[in-house]
Amino acid sequence: MNEHQQTLWEFMQQQSDKLLTQTLQHIGLTFISLLIAVLIGLPLGIFITRKKQFSGPVLGVAGVLQTVPSIALLGFMIPLLGIGAKPAIVALLLYALLPIIRNTFTGITGVDAAVKEAAVAMGMSKWQVLFKVELPLAMPVIFAGIRTATVITVGVATLASYIAAGGLGEFIFGGISLNNTNMILAGAIPAALLAIIFDFLLSRLQKLNIKKLKTATLTLPLLLILLSSFYLLPSAYGSKLKAGFTPEFMGRQDGNLGLISKYGLKIQTLVINDAVMYKACYEQQLDVISGYSTDGRLKAYDLVVLDDNKFIFPPYYAAPIVRDDALKKFPELEVTLNLLSGKINDSIMTALNYRTDYLHQSPERVAKDFLVANKLYKPARGGNAGIVRIGSKIFGEQYILASIYSMLIKGYTDYDVSTKTGLGGTKICFDALTNNQIDFYPEYTGTGLLAILQPSTKIIDSLTHSKKATYDFVQKGFEANYQIKWLKPIGFNNAYALMMRKKQAKTLNIKTISDLKRYLETNRR
C-alpha cells in the first residue's frame, strides 16, 4: 500500500488544474448542447402545435432517441462526426430534445382556449398571439422542460469523455479503471453539484413572477451562450500528431504519467473510451493510441505496436485469481482452471480477440472452437455439486476467458456455473470478488500490482522488468492482504502498448516510443 492514503481534498487540490478544466468543459458541453437543443426544440415544439398531424411522429422520434443507451448513441456518432466535441454535442442535444419539445407542445396546447380565442378576436396576428399570449402562459411548463433537459445533459455529459470530448467523465471513468475512489469522487461530486446548482438556478428563474418573465426569457439565452463559451476556454497545446488515451491510461504511472516522466513525450492528448479508440485511430481521427497488446482490433485495423524501449509498461500476464475460501469450497476448481495454463500465447489471444471484436463471433463459439482445437473440450456433465460464480471485466478477451473457464468447469467437474460478465473495470470486478459476489475472475499481473496493491514507486521500478518478479509479488501480496490466490498464468501478456497505423508509422519511420518523441520534437507546430 501507499505510505500515505491521500484524502479526497488533497487529490482535488493536487489536480485542481485538471478539475477546473474538466468542470469548465463539462459546463460548456452541457450548455452548448442545451442552447442548440432549445434553438431546435422550441421552434419544433411550436411547429407541432400548429401542425398537429406532425406531433405524433416528432414526439415519437424524440422519444426513441431518448431511449437509445447513451454509450450506443455516442458510438453511432463516430462514423458520422468523428470523435471529440462535435459528436458529443450532437448526442447530448438529442437527449435534451425530448423534454424541451414535449413541454413546449404541452405548455402551448395547455393554454386556455378561451384566452387564445379572445386574443385572436381582439385582432392579434398569429405572431402576436404566440409571443404575447401562448409563450408567456406556456413559459412555466417550457421552463420545467429545460430544467429536466439540463439535469439529463449534465448527467449524460460525463459520458462525453468516452469520445474524447472531455468533461468530468475523465475523472469518473479514470477513477473506476484505476480503482481510485478519490478520482471517481473528484469527478462525480462536481458533476452532481452542477446538476443541483443549475436546476436550482433555473427554478429561481422560473419562480420569478410573470412580469419579470420577460427579463428571464432574455437572460436565459444570454446565460446559455456565456456558459457555452466555457468549452472553448481550455485549449490543449497542439502537436503534429494527436494521441487518444483511455482515462485509465491517463492516470497511470505505467501509462501517460510514465510516458511524460520517462520518455518526456509531449503530445496533444485526448481522453477517449477504448471501445471507440481503435476505430478512431483507423479512421485517422487519432494517430497514437494506448491499446492492449493482444487486442483483436490490432489485427483488424492494421495497427502496429511501438516498442517500449525504456520498459515503462510492466508485464500484464493473465491468470485467474480465486478467493481462498472458494478453493476450499470447490476442491476441484484449482486443477480445472490450471488446465488452461500455458495454452494461450500473445498471437493466439490476439487471433481469438479478433474473432469476437471484429468478426463479431460470440465468445461462447470462440471458446468452444478453441477448446475443441486444443483437445480440451468435454461436454457438460450437468452436475449440481454447487455453483461456481465467474466474473469478468467488460471487454472481449475477458468474455472469452470466462466462457472457456465455464466450459472447463462444466466438462471436468460436477459444479454448475453462473457467469457475471461485464463487471465494468478493475475496481468493480475486484470489489465483487472480495465481497463474495463472485468466486474468481481473470486478472493481469500488472493490474494487480499497480491498481490494487499500489506499492511505492521504488518497488514498482524494481519489479516491472521481470515477468516472474511481478507475478511473485502480486501472488504474495494478494494472499496476505485479501486471501486471494493467483493461479498459474495462462501464457499471454496483455500489456499496455502505444500503437499507430502501420502505414503512418512506416512513412514517419517510427518504431519505438523514443522514435515518436524524436519525431514530435523535430516537427513542432
Place this chain on the structure above:
Amino acid sequence: MIKVQHLSKHFGTLKAVDDISFEVAEHENLILLGTSGCGKTTTLKMINRLIEPSAGSIFINGKNIMEQPPELLRRGIGYVLQNNGLFPHYTVAENIGIVPQLLKWDKKRTDNRIAELMEKLHLTREYLHAYPRELSGGQQQRVGLARALVADPEILLMDEPFGALDNVTRSKIHAEFKVLDELKRKTIIMVTHDVQEAFALGDHICLMNKGKIIQDGTPAELLFKPKNDFVRHFLKEQKLHLEFKTISLDDLWEWLPSKQKQTTTKPLSSAADFWTGLEHFKFDDAYAISIKNKGTSVIKSASFEELMSAFYHYKKQQSHE
C-alpha cells in the same frame, strides 16, 4: 348595418349553420337564441371570422368582411366571451389596454379611456393593477366588457356573456347593461340560451334550431305570433313571466280606465313593463297606481283588478289578430 346572406357552415357532413339570412340595424340589439348545438355561436364567430363560412356572405356597412384582413376587421369589433377570456398574465389595466396597444394609441389616451370605462362599469381604481384571478366572476365579466368596449367599436359580439354568472349577479348586470350609454350607441349581436335574458335585452330575436333560423322578430312577435309549434314550445314554460315582462303599460293604454283615482304614488311611465306595474302594488301597498303616457303625458290610474283586466283584454285582442 350588418347583413348576413345565405350563410352556411359545414363541419364534415354536419350542417352547423344552414343557409341563414338576417339583418341588424344600427344601434339594435340582436339576440341569437337557441339550445346548445343550434348553430348560434358558430354564426356569431363567422361575423368576426373566428370561423370562416362555407358559403354565403356577410356585409358590415355594405362592405364584404371577406375582403378585409381578419386582424383589422376584428380590431373594429368588440368581442365578449362567456368565460371572459381575460389574459391571466396581464393586469386589469393591461387587459383592457390590449386593443389600444394593437392600434398603437399613446399611453395617455389609453389610460384616460381605461379610467373612464372602469368608472362606468363600477370597477374601482384599486383593481387597475390586480390580476384577473383576484377578481370575482362579476368583476371579471365587467373587465371583459371594458376590454371589448375600449376602442369604441361600432359592433359588439357577445357569446353568452353572462352565462357563467349566478342569478343575482346576472340580473344586476342586466340592469346595468340596459342603462349603460356606451352600449346604447352599439350594434350588438348576443348569443344566449336563456330565454329571459333574450327577452330582457333583445330588440330583436332570432330563434335558431339545427342551424336554421326558425323565427326572426321582436320579443312580442315571438310571444304572441309564434310561427310554429317549435317556437310555442320553446317559450311555453316561461310564457306568463315573459308576457308580464314583454307587454308594456303603453300596450294596455286603451283598456285602462280614463278617470283618475286618488293615488299615493308617483306616476309610472307607460314605457314600463306590466311586471313593473304589478310590482308597484306589492312594494307600495297601494290601492291604485297612476301611469303617465310617455308620448302625450296624460295620466291615467288603475287598481290591481283594472290593470289585470286590461292585460286580459290585450291578450284576447292579440290572439284574434
